[in-house]
Every structure is written in C-alpha cells, then in structure tokens.
Amino acid sequence: xxxxxxxxxxxxxxxxxxxxxxxxxxxxxxxxxxxxxxxxxxxxxxxxxxxxxxxxxxxxxxxxxxxxxxxxxxxxxxxxxxxxxxxxxxxxxxxxxxxxxxxxxxxxxxxxxxxxxxxxxxxxxxxxxxxxxxxxxxxxxxxxxxxxxxxxxxxxxxxxxxxxxxxxxxxxxxxxxxxxxxxxxxxxxxxxxxxxxxxxxxxxxxxxxxxxxxxxxxxxxxxxxxxxxxxxxxxxxxxxxxxxxxxxxxxxxxxxxxxxxxxxxxxxxxxxxxxxxxxxxxxxxxxxxxxxxxxxxxxxxxxxxxxxxxxxxxxxxxxxxxxxxxxxxxxxxxxxxxxxxxxxxxxxxxxxxxxxxxxxxxxxxxxxxxxxxxxxxxxxxxxxxxxxxxxxxxxxxxxxxxxxxxxxxxxxxxxxxxxxxxxxxxxxxxxxxxxxxxxxxxxxxxxxxxxxxxxxxxxxxxxxxxxxxxxxxxxxxxxxx
Ligand code: NDP
Numbered sequence: 001x002x003x004x005x006x007x008x009x010x011x012x013x014x015x016x017x018x019x020x021x022x023x024x025x026x027x028x029x030x031x032x033x034x035x036x037x038x039x040x041x042x043x044x045x046x047x048x049x050x051x052x053x054x055x056x057x058x059x060x061x062x063x064x065x066x067x068x069x070x071x072x073x074x075x076x077x078x079x080x081x082x083x084x085x086x087x088x089x090x091x092x093x094x095x096x097x098x099x100x101x102x103x104x105x106x107x108x109x110x111x112x113x114x115x116x117x118x119x120x121x122x123x124x125x126x127x128x129x130x131x132x133x134x135x136x137x138x139x140x141x142x143x144x145x146x147x148x149x150x151x152x153x154x155x156x157x158x159x160x161x162x163x164x165x166x167x168x169x170x171x172x173x174x175x176x177x178x179x180x181x182x183x184x185x186x187x188x189x190x191x192x193x194x195x196x197x198x199x200x201x202x203x204x205x206x207x208x209x210x211x212x213x214x215x216x217x218x219x220x221x222x223x224x225x226x227x228x229x230x231x232x233x234x235x236x237x238x239x240x241x242x243x244x245x246x247x248x249x250x251x252x253x254x255x256x257x258x259x260x261x262x263x264x265x266x267x268x269x270x271x272x273x274x275x276x277x278x279x280x281x282x283x284x285x286x287x288x289x290x291x292x293x294x295x296x297x298x299x300x301x302x303x304x305x306x307x308x309x310x311x312x313x314x315x316x317x318x319x320x321x322x323x324x325x326x327x328x329x330x331x332x333x334x335x336x337x338x339x340x341x342x343x344x345x346x347x348x349x350x351x352x353x354x355x356x357x358x359x360x361x362x363x364x365x366x367x368x369x370x371x372x373x374x375x376x377x378x379x380x381x382x383x384x385x386x387x388x389x390x391x392x393x394x395x396x397x398x399x400x401x402x403x404x405x406x407x408x409x410x411x412x413x414x415x416x417x418x419x420x421x422x423x424x425x426x427x428x429x430x431x432x433x434x435x436x437x438x439x440x441x442x443x444x445x446x447x448x449x450x451x452x453x454x455x456x457x458x459x460x461x462x463x464x465x466x467x468x469x470x471x472x473x474x475x476x477x478x479x480x481x
Pocket of ligand 1: 175226231
C-alpha cells in the first residue's frame with residue numbers, strides 16, 4: 001500500500017482539507033513512492049493560525065539556551081538515523097545514496113549544530129553617546145514562510161529551519177511537492193524532541209496553490225525562498241507588495257575559470273565535481289568551464305575523458321557517480337538544451353544520451369553526463385540555467401577575457417577560479433559579479449560566511465549571523481542619561 005504523507009499543523013499529522021492527494025513519483029523506477037496532501041489556502045490559514053497561537057504560548061518564554069538545546073537534540077537524532085534518512089532522500093530525489101549519506105544529511109546535522117552554537121554566541125549592539133546609551137534588542141519576526149526546492153531537500157530546509165527556530169520564530173514550511181519525504185521526517189523529529197505544537201507547521205502541496213498562499217498570508221511576516229529565478233520573481237513581487245521581509249536564493253550559471261598556471265590535474269577533478277555533483281542539479285554547479293587557450297586542448301581532453309568514465313545508474317550502488325534526474329519532465333527539459341546546443345553549432349564531446357541500464361532502471365530519468373564545446377559564449381545553451389548534467393566548455397585569452405565571459409550572464413551566484421598565481425586569484429575574485437568565489441576548490445563551506453548571489457541569482461544573504469539577522473528584527477532603545 002502506498003504511504004500517505006500527512007501535513008503537520010498545530011502538532012497534528014493530518015490530511016489536506018480537500019482530502020485530495022498528489023502522487024510522489026520515483027524518478028528512478030517510475031513507481032509511486034507515496035502520496036502527499038494537496039493543500040490549499042485553507043490549510044495554510046490553519047497553519048498560520050497554529051503558528052500565531054504558538055508564538056503567543058509557551059514558545060515565547062523559551063530561553064535562547066532552551067532553543068539551542070533543542071536544535072542540538074534534533075542534530076543528534078538526525079545523526080543517529082543518518083543512513084535511514086539518506087536512503088529516504090536518495091529514493092525521493094534519485095541522487096546517489098553515497099552523496100546523500102556524505103553530504104546532504106551530514107550537512108543537515110551540521111546546520112542544526114551550527115545554529116545552536118551561533119545563537120548561544122550571538123550578541124547585539126550597544127552604542128554609547130555623551131548623554132545617552134543605545135542598545136539593540138533582537139526580536140523574532142513572528143511567523144516565517146519557508147519554501148524550498150527539490151535538489152537538496154533536507155539540507156536546504158534545515159538551513160532555514162535551524163536559524164529560524166534559534167531566533168524564536170514559528171514556521172509554515174512548504175517543501176517541493178516532488179521531494180516531500182525528508183521534510184515529513186523532520187516534522188516528526190521536531191515533534192519527538194518536544195517542540196511545542198504549532199511552532200513548526202508543514203504544508204505539502206503545489207507551489208502555485210500552497211506556496212502562493214504562504215507568500216500571501218497576512219500573518220506570515222517573512223519569506224525565505226530557495227528556488228528558480230522565475231518563481232523567485234513571483235514570490236518577491238507578492239511579498240514586497242505586502243511589505244514582507246524576503247530572502248531569495250535563486251538560480252545560477254556559474255563559471256569554473258581555469259588559468260594556464262593552475263595545477264591541471266586538480267582543476268580537472270574540481271571542474272568534474274563542480275559540473276556534475278547531484279547530476280548537475282545544485283545551484284552552485286559550475287556549468288560553464290572557461291579554460292585559458294594555452295591549456296585548452298589538454299584540459300578538454302582530460303576533462304572529457306574523466307566525464308565519460310563517470311558511472312550512471314542505480315542510486316543505491318556505492319559506485320554510482322550520477323543517479324537519476326529529478327523527474328522525467330526535467331530530463332526532457334535538459335535534453336531539449338542538448339538539442340538546442342547542436343542547433344547553435346555545439347559539438348557533443350561526450351554524453352547527451354540516455355544510458356541503457358536494464359529493467360527497472362530503464363524506466364528512470366537517467367542521462368549521461370554531457371560536455372559540449374564549440375558554442376558561442378553568448379549562446380542560449382551557454383547562458384541559460386540548465387540545472388542538469390550538462391557542461392559547456394570554452395577557451396579564453398587572458399584575465400580580462402575570462403572575467404568578461406564569466407560576467408556575461410544574467411546570473412551572479414558563484415564561481416571557482418583555478419590558478420597558482422596569488423595576485424591573479426585576488427584580482428579575478430574581486431572582478432567577478434557573483435556572491436561567492438572559490439579559489440582552487442569548489443563548494444567548500446564554512447557556515448559562518450555569507451551565502452547568496454547577485455543579479456538574477458537572488459536578494460539577500462543567509463549563513464552565520466546573516467541568517468540570524470534575517471530571521472529577526474532589530475529594535476533600538478535609546479536612553480537619555
Ligand atoms: P521552483 O522555483 O520551481 O520551486 C521552488 C519552490 O517554490 C517549490 O517548493 C515550489 O513548489 C514553490 N513554488 C512554485 N511556485 C510558487 C509560487 N507561486 N509561490 C510560492 N512558492 C512557489 O524551483 P525548483 O524546485 O525547480 O528548484 C530548482 C531551482 O532552484 C533552480 O533554478 C536552482 O538554481 C534553484 N536553487 C537555488 C539555490 C540557491 O541557494 N541559490 C539552491 C538550490 C536550488 P512546487 O515544487 O510545488 O512547484
């Protein structure tokens with residue numbers, strides 16, 4: 001029998017008001033994994049009401065220390081169930097189990113531990129004048145709406161939930177309807193560790209129904225959204241019309257910039273990881289590899305060879321490098337970009353086709369990792385977000401050329417720069433129009449640093465004190481002496 005996942009509202013695990021459900025289909029086998037409630041504005045209103053009641057109840061009296069201890073307890077439980085939750089995440093997303101068990105779930109644990117510690121250390125401003133003193137209080141916003149995408153479901157939900165609870169808010173969360181399972185596990189764990197009912201409410205459903213209702217609800221004071229740029233524009237518009245605080249972490253078309261003075265072997269390895277982690281479905285993925293002319297041919301040959309040897313297949317197999325894409329529809333979108341690349345004059349160096357994996361995996365949304373050369377750097381394939389296992393590779397002349405190409409897209413999330421010249425590393429990092437630059441590495445994360453992008457990649461920063469500040473309101477008190 002198919003499991004029916006519930007919403008969690010006011011501590012009750014319950015179906016949608018309509019009684020309707022949506023199928024959650026496996027992108028690995030095509031079978032139905034579970035159903036979720038198809039919630040609408042009435043469920044969101046129930047959740048917002050529960051969240052309001054909770055913020056006026058015992059939760060308001062919890063000390064910072066109590067909230068931090070609760071976050072640590074959540075981390076402990078996720079850690080103790082790591083393999084089980086990683087298996088759930090892998091089944092729900094199609095990503096390799098090994099990736100979920102070494103990245104997604106450990107990072108969810110780290111998020112809860114980090115924000116438990118960060119909020120214990122957090123302090124606010126004090127400013128002395130000749131005849132007055134100012135001190136700044138930080139207060140919860142009230143209820144915050146958390147809207148998260150399908151690529152890193154628990155990782156991104158925990159990234160928002162932990163600081164949000166640390167600062168004493170209540171939550172109405174909506175995960176992507178195609179990856180609902182780990183959010184339900186988190187709701188159960190929060191219940192288990194004794195979070196008061198109504199502090200964390202989970203509403204499953206469709207973006208334009210449940211998601212939109214969260215952004216519109218008058219009692220939800222802020223929205224933290226991670227997702228696509230076009231959805232972000234709708235969310236941003238709806239929230240700002242209602243004067244809500246909003247954080248938007250959106251798409252990317254990130255450059256991996258490889259100079260001829262780099263350690264080529266390490267750069268190839270880094271570019272492969274940046275290009276294809278999670279089947280290329282990470283907003284930070286380096287989907288454009290820019291290589292300096294002097295090493296272009298050598299680098300390309302080594303890169304293509306490495307990519308063509310990556311194993312695609314059963315996400316449960318520990319040797320699998322790439323699992324299934326998130327859905328069959330998404331694979332078709334990615335394949336349409338491969339076809340477009342050919343029309344635009346690109347050469348498919350490797351990949352671009354579906355692997356033959358045998359039953360039952362032949363029913364899955366698998367695609368071989370793809371490298372495309374010969375495209376104009378301003379072509380659609382080289383500038384639009386594909387969000388799949390497709391990387392374009394381009395030569396450049398010098399630093400100025402590299403920066404010009406890297407900056408020529410509408411996005412500005414992240415970049416990686418590969419060079420052994422320290423001066424060049426600083427110059428290029430400073431010149432790139434992005435929110436985050438890695439030099440000689442990719443996706444190395446210190447949870448204290450600002451995370452977010454510029455241009456069409458988003459508005460605002462999360463991470464460390466940026467998250468604690470986003471999820472609270474400062475109130476200055478000035479006392480005349
Ligand atoms: P979407 O923008 O389609 O969806 C994100 C979330 O928003 C989902 O929960 C979705 O629900 C919901 N949603 C959709 N429409 C609305 C609406 N009108 N109001 C409120 N919520 C709505 O993104 P994807 O899930 O497809 O995720 C992929 C995208 O996320 C990529 O573009 C990627 O770059 C970006 N991303 C950015 C990151 C960053 O930190 N910058 C990190 C990870 C991903 P539903 O699923 O039901 O449509």
